[in-house]
Amino acid sequence: MAGDMNFTRENAECFLIEEAEMLDELRLEEWLKLFTSDGLYWIPIDETMSTNETVSIVRDDALRREERVFHLLKTRFPAQSPRSRTLHSISSVRVRPKVDGQVVVVSNQTIHEVRTGDYRQSGLGEMHTIVARMEHLLVLSSDGPKIVEKKVLLLDRDMPLGNLTFLI
Amino acid sequence: MTETRTASSPQVAPMAGSSGLVLEEAHKFRVHTRAYNDRAVFDAEMRNIFDRVWIFVGHTSEIPNPGDYKTSYIGMQPVIVVRADNGDVNVLVNRCVHRGAVVCRELRGNAQQFECPYHGWVYQNDGKLVAIPHAKEAGGYSEHFDKPAGLYKVPKVDMFRGLIFACMDPNVVPLDEFLGRAKLLLERRFNLSPSGEIVFRSRPFVSRYKGNWKFQAENIVDDYHFVFTHTAFIDLQAKYGDATGNFGLHPGGSASEMRKSRYRGNVWGVDQGHGILDAPALSPESFLNGRFGDYYKAIQDKVGAEEFKWVVGRGIGCIFPNLGIIHQQIRTWRPIAPDLTEVTIYPFELKGAPGEFNQGMLHAQERFYAPSGHGAPDDVEMFASNQHGLEGHAVDWLLLERGVDTDEKQPNGDYRGQPSSEACQRSYWRQWNRLMTKSAGA
Numbered sequence: 262m263a264g265d266m267n268f269t270r271e272n273a274e275c276f277l278i279e280e281a282e283m284l285d286e287l288r289l290e291e292w293l294k295l296f297t298s299d300g301l302y303w304i305p306i307d308e309t310m311s312t313n314e315t316v317s318i319v320r321d322d323a324l325r326r327e328e329r330v331f332h333l334l335k336t337r338f339p340a341q342s343p344r345s346r347t348l349h350s351i352s353s354v355r356v357r358p359k360v361d362g363q364v365v366v367v368s369n370q371t372i373h374e375v376r377t378g379d380y381r382q383s384g385l386g387e388m389h390t391i392v393a394r395m396e397h398l399l400v401l402s403s404d405g406p407k408i409v410e411k412k413v414l415l416l417d418r419d420m421p422l423g424n425l426t427f428l429i
Numbered sequence: 430m431t432e433t434r435t436a437s438s439p440q441v442a443p444m445a446g447s448s449g450l451v452l453e454e455a456h457k458f459r460v461h462t463r464a465y466n467d468r469a470v471f472d473a474e475m476r477n478i479f480d481r482v483w484i485f486v487g488h489t490s491e492i493p494n495p496g497d498y499k500t501s502y503i504g505m506q507p508v509i510v511v512r513a514d515n516g517d518v519n520v521l522v523n524r525c526v527h528r529g530a531v532v533c534r535e536l537r538g539n540a541q542q543f544e545c546p547y548h549g550w551v552y553q554n555d556g557k558l559v560a561i562p563h564a565k566e567a568g569g570y571s572e573h574f575d576k577p578a579g580l581y582k583v584p585k586v587d588m589f590r591g592l593i594f595a596c597m598d599p600n601v602v603p604l605d606e607f608l609g610r611a612k613l614l615l616e617r618r619f620n621l622s623p624s625g626e627i628v629f630r631s632r633p634f635v636s637r638y639k640g641n642w643k644f645q646a647e648n649i650v651d652d653y654h655f656v657f658t659h660t661a662f663i664d665l666q667a668k669y670g671d672a673t674g675n676f677g678l679h680p681g682g683s684a685s686e687m688r689k690s691r692y693r694g695n696v697w698g699v700d701q702g703h704g705i706l707d708a709p710a711l712s713p714e715s716f717l718n719g720r721f722g723d724y725y726k727a728i729q730d731k732v733g734a735e736e737f738k739w740v741v742g743r744g745i746g747c748i749f750p751n752l753g754i755i756h757q758q759i760r761t762w763r764p765i766a767p768d769l770t771e772v773t774i775y776p777f778e779l780k781g782a783p784g785e786f787n788q789g790m791l792h793a794q795e796r797f798y799a800p801s802g803h804g805a806p807d808d809v810e811m812f813a814s815n816q817h818g819l820e821g822h823a824v825d826w827l828l829l830e831r832g833v834d835t836d837e838k839q840p841n842g843d844y845r846g847q848p849s850s851e852a853c854q855r856s857y858w859r860q861w862n863r864l865m866t867k868s869a870g871a
């Protein structure tokens with residue numbers, strides 16, 4: 262309980278900025294370590310439905326996150342050849358304390374994404390904007406906050422989506 | 430019907446009985462670039478294909494109760510698929526007969542009536558026009574007014590095992606006849622449910638790509654591309670196997686095993702334009718002795734040991750012109766422009782199957798088919814890339830003649846191809862060509 266009282270908005274902003282930098286700089290092995298071992302990275306299509314009843318855009322436990330990072334860093338596939346560049350912008354950060362040393366950090370994030378390569382080609386060199394409300398459920402431990410759940414509510418989550426084969 | 434401008438192309442001399450865009454002769458099968466990127470061809474397709482054949486518009490489980498509706502499309506034509514109070518399913522053109530506004534703006538819902546937001550005309554949920562506001566005001570409608578009956582009702586609606594099809598042509602062949610060999614495929618997929626029924630419950634995956642809609646039609650039954658386009662996915666399978674939730678969807682842990690599991694069984698090019706890849710399971714015992722053995726055993730008792738091999742075997746289909754079935758999903762691809770297509774993937778549940786089975790299937794498909802998944806984004810990336818490649822005009826024709834010399838034509842007009850051949854794609858284009866050609870003289 263004491264821990265979450267001390268977790269200020271500035272602490273939350275620092276955490277989100279560091280996470281975003283890892284994603285934008287493709288330091289994804291480091292990003293994996295931000296999660297608890299039973300943590301979840303979740304991008305729902307319909308957050309009001311049980312994940313037993315509907316598919317999500319992403320619903321990654323630890324192994325699926327590891328697989329996703331392996332896929333991005335160690336294999337070649339058309340949707341990321343050439344690769345995307347991303348830039349996260351974070352705003353409206355608020356901290357909502359919960360019990361048991363947990364806090365929810367809510368933020369509004371805008372991610373700009375562009376594929377590199379021959380920018381004259383279809384799909385490359387076009388700036389895409391991804392807009393999301395994020396909710397990071399964090400557990401505050403002695404070695405810093407860890408993500409129990411990262412929930413990304415895309416503004417257009419139940420609408421036609423383009424290539425999202427990078428981390429958001 | 431409308432005249433088509435395909436025949437008057439300056440670059441392609443039309444052959445007798447052909448749109449001029451599909452070339453079939455000994456050892457050859459080619460499709461012209463313009464079939465994919467010409468606006469005039471696209472406009473002709475909307476009338477000559479989408480107005481003439483059965484088009485999938487929804488599933489009965491999406492509209493179980495009176496008044497339930499979903500909006501859908503027949504080509505560029507917006508429609509409302511709605512269950513009337515008497516239980517009938519009607520497909521209504523989503524366009525006010527007054528001055529054209531769209532009367533329903535929601536994806537799905539329940540309504541007793543649809544009220545046009547422009548001047549307030551009201552239609553019952555079976556389409557009947559029931560109110561015209563201020564009709565008798567000065568300047569209103571006189572007794573000579575030829576009052577429309579209501580929203581335009583698509584003349585033909587029929588169902589196959591819960592799949593709702595509609596057709597704009599009242600003289601279309603019966604749905605059964607249109608489906609042909611694809612009926613057996615659908616039956617086998619759905620017979621994996623103890624009651625033979627599927628349910629659309631999950632939200633669909635929806636994506637768009639900047640490419641022609643027929644690239645998706647060709648691709649869903651294309652075994653040739655898998656080990657190349659999805660080579661990274663094969664790496665994932667080799668490393669993670671079923672641990673990340675593959676759920677048996679993509680058998681094989683190496684490129685050679687994956688190729689083997691794909692390059693076997695039947696490849697059917699169906700005369701009506703459909704393509705089918707199917708094969709019986711190599712070891713039905715693995716299902717009967719596995720985690721869901723009791724469930725599989727009950728299915729086997731019901732359908733018999735021989736048929737069971739097919740029910741749990743491979744079965745993938747492209748149903749002309751824009752419906753697909755693969756794994757535990759129904760897929761549609763909606764043309765928006767010659768170079769813009771929307772793909773909707775509906776992962777379905779098997780009614781009566783164990784909850785964990787259906788959930789396993791949902792999460793396995795999520796891994797491959799989501800817009801962030803490890804498979805489908807690579808396919809649509811290729812379709813956009815195809816379209817870009819077609820923008821120049823140095824090369825005219827696309828080659829779809831892989832395996833053409835080993836195709837065996839059946840008495841009913843279907844072709845049986847060898848695994849990895851492009852027999853499915855050829856039958857699709859033959860049907861496309863027939864429809865696009867007939868219209869030229871009609």
Ligand code: FES
Binds near residue numbers: 526529546547548549
């Ligand atoms: S356009 Fe619908 S009432 Fe006028």
Ligand SMILES: [Fe+2]
Binds near residue numbers: 804
């Ligand atoms: Fe594919």
